[in-house]
Every structure is written in structure tokens, then in C-alpha cells.
Amino acid sequence: MSNALTSLYCTAFLGVKVVASGSLQHIVITVKDALNDRDLTQLLIFDDSTGKPVDVDFRGKTDDVLKRLEEQFGDLPSKEENHQPTRRAGRPKLGVVSGEVTLLPRHWEWLKSQPGGASVTLRKLIDEARRTGEKQSNVRESQEAAYNFMTAMAGDFHQYEEALRALYASDMDRFYHFIHDWAPDIRNHVKKLAAHVFPEGNL
Structure with missing residues (x-):
């Protein structure tokens, strides 16, 4: 089974009521067994990460539905894969990379006056900017x-x-x-x- 179908979390609505929530695979299996064909045509499934509807063709058996979804989503990487950092052999967990930074004299003076010196202060400023951006x-x-x-x-x-x-x-x-x-x-x-x-x- 495609990782996308098990890592894509959704919520299914029939009218204004939630009828199922969980992975897309779980929802398809649950509603296919629980709802009649008329209700399935009115079912709306939403991607929990984007709030956008997910188009599901419920014709045929459950395996047929899942197979079509695998073809639709099969090439998408799972969210877990997206967040896995790239690891290189022999690379230390906390590597230090040197580089050139160009600043005005007043910037250098301020950095040098901070506890820990320029390098420590710059790392702290960058980390804070990253957290704010995220x-x-x-x-x-x-x-x-x-x-x-x-x-x-x-x-x-x-x-x-x-x-x-x-x-x-x-x-x-x-x-x-x-x-x-x-x-x-x-x-x-x-x-x-x-x-x-x-x-x-x-x-």
C-alpha cells in the first residue's frame, strides 16, 4: 500500500456530520463498508493539512478504490519522508561550516560585545529567525x-x-x-x- 494513502490524514463529511477521520486508506475502508452508494456520492473528504477536498472514485470494490488512489497518490512522498534529514556517511551530527560574512564596522563592534562573541551571537540570531519564520x-x-x-x-x-x-x-x-x-x-x-x-x- 502506498505510503501516501497511510500518511495523508483526512476527515470525511456526510452533510454536516463527520463520518470518519484518519488516514485516507482508513477512511476509504471504513466508509465503503458503512455507507450505501447514494451516501458515497454525497460524501466529501478533506485533506487535514490543506483543508482541500480529496476526489475519491468509490466505484467497484474497496480494493478497486484503493488501487485507483494508489495510482493517483503513489508517487507522492509521505510526510514522514519529507521531514527526514539527509544524512551523509561520516558526517558529524553537529558539523561546523566556516564561511565569509560581510558586515559594517558597527555591526562587528556590536557582535564582539555580546556574550560568547560574534559566532555564538550570529548562530543565536539565525536560530531565532528560523523559529520566527517557521x-x-x-x-x-x-x-x-x-x-x-x-x-x-x-x-x-x-x-x-x-x-x-x-x-x-x-x-x-x-x-x-x-x-x-x-x-x-x-x-x-x-x-x-x-x-x-x-x-x-x-x-
């Missing part, structure tokens, strides 16, 4: 995932546009207020997708 990237990805799902499933819900504005303003209190009356499964999934936008509001 956090901002996570926020943007979370906003986009919530937006994609909300557009597909809640576009005609009460205060949808107000909720979107609060989402992109990172205003958690207003966002939660506007989606409070939405269908529970929809509301809870939106909160899940927006987790990195409002880390203090995680369920």
Missing part, C-alpha cells in the same frame, strides 16, 4: 487550510465572512464568536484547522 509559515498554512474548508462547507453559514476576517486578523475571540452557532462537527473541524493561528485556543 511560526509565521505555520500560521499562514493554518489560515489557508481553514479558509479552504470554510469556503467548501460553510460558505452559506451565518457570519461566514465575518469569521474569515477574524481568521486573517488572528482575532481568536471574534473568530470563535462568529462560528459558535455553526454545526458542531463543522465548527470543531474549523477550530482544528486553525490551531496554529490561535495556539492559545487549541482544544
Whole structure:
């Protein structure tokens, strides 16, 4: 079985209700056995990482469905593979690479005055910038995932546009207020997708 089908985590909705969640493979097996053909045609499956719908052709037996999905997703690397660092034989875990840095005199003076000297200070500054960049990237990805799902499933819900504005303003209190009356499964999934936008509001 393709790694993509077991590492791509999704949530399946029938109407406004969640009927299955987990890996794409798990969802296909679960709903194929539990739902009739009419319900399967109305089922919507969303990628939990992007909030975008996943197109699944449920015709035929479960193995037929999975085989088609393998052909569709089989060449995609799993998320675990994407995050594995490249290791080279003989390379130390914490290698130090020298390079040239060009700074103005006042920059050098400031660096030299910091505890640990220029090299230590530069490494700390770079690490902090990387953490900040990753956090901002996570926020943007979370906003986009919530937006994609909300557009597909809640576009005609009460205060949808107000909720979107609060989402992109990172205003958690207003966002939660506007989606409070939405269908529970929809509301809870939106909160899940927006987790990195409002880390203090995680369920």
C-alpha cells in the first residue's frame, strides 16, 4: 500500500456530520463498508493539512478504490519522508561550516560585545529567525487550510465572512464568536484547522 494513502490524514463529511477521520486508506475502508452508494456520492473528504477536498472514485470494490488512489497518490512522498534529514556517511551530527560574512564596522563592534562573541551571537540570531519564520509559515498554512474548508462547507453559514476576517486578523475571540452557532462537527473541524493561528485556543 502506498505510503501516501497511510500518511495523508483526512476527515470525511456526510452533510454536516463527520463520518470518519484518519488516514485516507482508513477512511476509504471504513466508509465503503458503512455507507450505501447514494451516501458515497454525497460524501466529501478533506485533506487535514490543506483543508482541500480529496476526489475519491468509490466505484467497484474497496480494493478497486484503493488501487485507483494508489495510482493517483503513489508517487507522492509521505510526510514522514519529507521531514527526514539527509544524512551523509561520516558526517558529524553537529558539523561546523566556516564561511565569509560581510558586515559594517558597527555591526562587528556590536557582535564582539555580546556574550560568547560574534559566532555564538550570529548562530543565536539565525536560530531565532528560523523559529520566527517557521511560526509565521505555520500560521499562514493554518489560515489557508481553514479558509479552504470554510469556503467548501460553510460558505452559506451565518457570519461566514465575518469569521474569515477574524481568521486573517488572528482575532481568536471574534473568530470563535462568529462560528459558535455553526454545526458542531463543522465548527470543531474549523477550530482544528486553525490551531496554529490561535495556539492559545487549541482544544
